Amino acid sequence: MGSRLTEEQTAFAAAVRDFAKRECGTREQRDALTDGGREAHSPELYRRLADLGWLGVCLPEEYGGCGGGTADACLFLEETSYGMVPCGGFVTTVITAKAYERFGSERQRREVLSGVARGDVLAVAMSEPGAGSDVGALRCRARQERDGTWVIDGQKTWISNAHCAESILLVARTGQDKHGGLTMFHLPAATPGVEIRGIETMRGREVNDVHLTDVRLPADSVVGDVDGGWKQLMAGLDHERLFLAANMLGLARRAFDDAVAYVREREQFGRPVGSFQALRHRVADLATEIECTRLLVREVALDCDAYPEKVFPREASMAKLKATELAKRVTLEGMQMMGGYGYTTEFDMERHLRAAVVSTVYGGTSEIQRDVIGKTFGL
Secondary structure (H helix, E strand, C coil), rough: HHHHHHHHHHHHHHHHHHHHHHHCCCHHHHHHHCCCCCCCCHHHHHHHHHHHHHHHCCCCHHHCCCCCCHHHHHHHHHHHHHHHCCCCCHHHHHHHHHHHHCCCCCCHHHHHHHHHHHCEEEECCCCCCCECCCCCHHHCEEEEECCCCCEEEEECCCCCCCHCCCEEEEECCCCCCCCEEEEEEECCCCCCCCEEEEECCCCCCEEEEEEEEEECCCCHHEEEECCHHHHHHHHHHHHHHHHHHHHHHHHHHHHHHHHHHHHHCECCCCHHHHHHHHHHHHHHHHHHHHHHHHHHHHHHHHHHHHHCCCCCHHHHHHHHHHHHHHHHHHHHHHHHHEEEEEEECCCCCCHHHHHHHHCCCCCCHHHHHHHHHHCCCCC
């Protein structure tokens, strides 16, 4: 990525790195911001990022954004992940904001996108207990009354950042057709009838059950077209997968650097363990894979900016597949290279591992990504 960055992007990346080092560069700082690592998002630090104008990195200037593109957002995600900045809410926010930017009404765009630039967190609610990879199987239902009011009942699950979100982009069933009967709704998180319950995971609290009981929304809460939700979801998959890829690329880089720093210093048999061929070759392989992944993510992001009306299902799925599987591999091998110390909470490697392993599941599993890639070859 380095040699292909513009001067502005190089300066931006350096500024984000400096911020990360200053504000959360030590374990003590990060623990204070995240309740000892249990929270992936710090509202306090997030507001400081908003004050710097960075949260609007790829939003139009008319809504308080910087007017940047997909490549700029990917760079921000990569650097904040590398710097272990606890701004987990930004991932779902930037993904969801793209849907509002593309399909929302002017009122929705002005309200939601301006809020994002000021530090609001967004979440997207699709998955249900019986509908994960098969999104078209969702059963959460929205019906419209005579006065235009929408009434919504159902349950969503695994909803990232719903507990710290100001708004939720809800996908509900409005028709009988499996894919043609889905609609997106703008749902303020504080709406009566919405109950958010955290799900405990090995990484702490980041996902939630969202229960909707007789939730009433005005007629103009529809984002895009009634029964057009499936096509709108498909149109946004490139950006979702790219943003997740960039996030995990940053984590892979951080885990790699932490492992290399350790094997340079750790001595056994009278010399640093990194000087042994078994570890030196492992480091070489991981470094090569990271560079390949960096180039892939960067190239697809640049293509998305260059051809905004085009979709890149094969390339975006490749980026998501490659980056998330790499992050899992780097953290596992990093733990192996560090031995018992990699397993302790004294070092960050176990925390990296917990963040990486789930990345091959959310946002479309690795199996789904491979299926998408295969289908683009007519298989």
